Amino acid sequence: MVTVTQLREFIRYAWERAPAVRAQLNSVGMTPEDFKNLDDLVKIPVLPKKKLMELQRDHPPFGGWNAVSVGEMQRIFTSPGPIYDPQGAGEDFWRWAPALREAGFGPGDLVLNTFSYHLTPAGFMFDSALRSLECVVIPAGVGNVEIQVEMMKSLGATGFTGVPSFLMALIKKAEEKGYQFREEFNLRKAFVTAEKLPETMRTHLAQDYGIEVFQGYGTADAGCIAYECTERKGMHVGKEVVVEIVNPDTGDPVPPGETGEVVVTLLNKTYPLVRFGTGDLASLLTGSCPCGKETPRLSGIFGRVDEAVKVRGLFVHAQQIKKIFDDFPEIKRYQGRVNRSGYRDELELWVEPAQTDTFNSGLVARIKDRAREILRLRVLVRQVAPGTIKEESVLIDRRKWD
């Protein structure tokens, strides 16, 4: 965890070298000496991804956010926008190695890295982390599923990095080719990110294929932000990263457990992003992790800020509605409907039970409890007849604002 002394010294470093950080502090009349405690961070305006893009366009290539010159970097990548992403010095610049170590990767592992190495930094993020852990890497990228299956098998790959759906695609292809995956392949560990990992898929991979799956959260700009420990109950915030969950309108932190935008400050000597607004929605978990580590933990990522709906000042995302009902197989279809009654927002959950006789007040109470846990909101639950839910979307906004 970052101390106030570390933060102040780091802000001073960035202020001296990165003109954009200096401008960011100047805009609110702050200097590095004003950092008396960690909460002083919130006085600095958030840098939204969109603004980073504009600043880069006006002051190429990094909009003044780089604290070292281009010549001191290893590689430069591009994300859609375009936003340019630097890789600075060091063998694990994006800090994924601790995440992979926690997932069991280390010497002796031969890892199929299926993130792309072209233009995007994802491939190199995991390649450099795996190399720093003394894993041997097969740089595979996306596509060529058939060749990848043969390579995994004949080289005896032990690990996988990539998005979970691509891991499933490789397994399916192996099965199509008549292989017994569990018996004929050595793949026993996987680290996934950049895509939702449904718990059902995680269980399926563990039980049917013997693959233990861990996940992490990061961005092309910031690298690793948080990752699961062996308890796999939320993601611990990594070193050298300060994470805040904020109200995207004000930039002010929301209380623990509430959903908001993930804002990160990177103690990175190449690219010191300060209060960078990722646009991703998450919440900080309350309570301590059974693993014993005291670092803050993020819930999974619920979605993007611009896809969320605000109910009584709190963000609600379709992914959160899905998450509520993950625990209720007895509900066949469901939908969250935001209404406005007088001056008050209401979130009503329409549910179509698989069998009407399973629906009772106990079930309703459990759904309400789970919704409160995930959304921090009281909701209404209404049973509707099969076929009532017409729309595809699991979250619709029915409010009228005129």
Added chain:
Amino acid sequence: MVTVTQLREFIRYAWERAPAVRAQLNSVGMTPEDFKNLDDLVKIPVLPKKKLMELQRDHPPFGGWNAVSVGEMQRIFTSPGPIYDPQGAGEDFWRWAPALREAGFGPGDLVLNTFSYHLTPAGFMFDSALRSLECVVIPAGVGNVEIQVEMMKSLGATGFTGVPSFLMALIKKAEEKGYQFREEFNLRKAFVTAEKLPETMRTHLAQDYGIEVFQGYGTADAGCIAYECTERKGMHVGKEVVVEIVNPDTGDPVPPGETGEVVVTLLNKTYPLVRFGTGDLASLLTGSCPCGKETPRLSGIFGRVDEAVKVRGLFVHAQQIKKIFDDFPEIKRYQGRVNRSGYRDELELWVEPAQTDTFNSGLVARIKDRAREILRLRVLVRQVAPGTIKEESVLIDRRKWD
């Protein structure tokens, strides 16, 4: 240049660690102590690419050619076959850095590396060489031409690595988008391989776009084999590589200037390929290079052994016929025709001059001289009427063997 002491010590190293090298020597009753001079290499049987593939299949992953364990490697790649290619320790494992340094790459360069990083080693070959020269790399891979053009321009890329046709494709796209390439881009140096570089294209890139192009020759198995110096008159064989030009049927060296298969021995502590038959056709240039370096020089690569035709015991490849006529713009169409007259092969060059009045005995003599220089063969030259040459192919075999 490799000395006999270096070679003997290296063979001893490989013999002790790589079972396939031991078997290769055993097959002719040799031990490392039998290496009294460099010529003793020819007693060892050539390892054709196809046999490497079979050995890898039977003894995965490297067929016993690796002198270190998989765990000591950095990465593993695959070439069609499949053949697995290891990347061992070291920051420039495939030895392209000297080639790129000769081409002017160094600190301050920002290089668009358009070789693929996925499955094939090409991307990493140039990435690691560029990084060892302190260049900043943009890992671009193939495709995404439009994004690559914008990146080159806005980041001010100074260098390019890739195949020459892709460099032309990027320039064409930039022009299509209305850019003045020479004025608006900083790209001034390029290193190309894996594809023929026509001299006309090299001149076009230099004169019209200010891009100096150098080329090299290597394979996925061996890495860099030879590369151009600033004189750009053939390619100097690199350090830690012994190159022989051999008769592919016997494995015996052919005289300097004659075309044969490129056979390489790698003084590489990870993957000590000994007398590896690349299947590529080239000749050693005679005479010394104006640059002063005494290393042997390869002609360009003419093509593949299995696409060549043997004329009076000498290999002739379509690329060589083309090379002859590169110097004769007054010839509109041409074709090499191999005939058999009695027990003797004849190579006849049919030529259709652009204008009949330019055709005279002086021109015929010059074509014959050039053919002799390139093919080491006396040829017949016959003027034919426009439209006589029907086939697409520039080299056809008309011999009957029954």
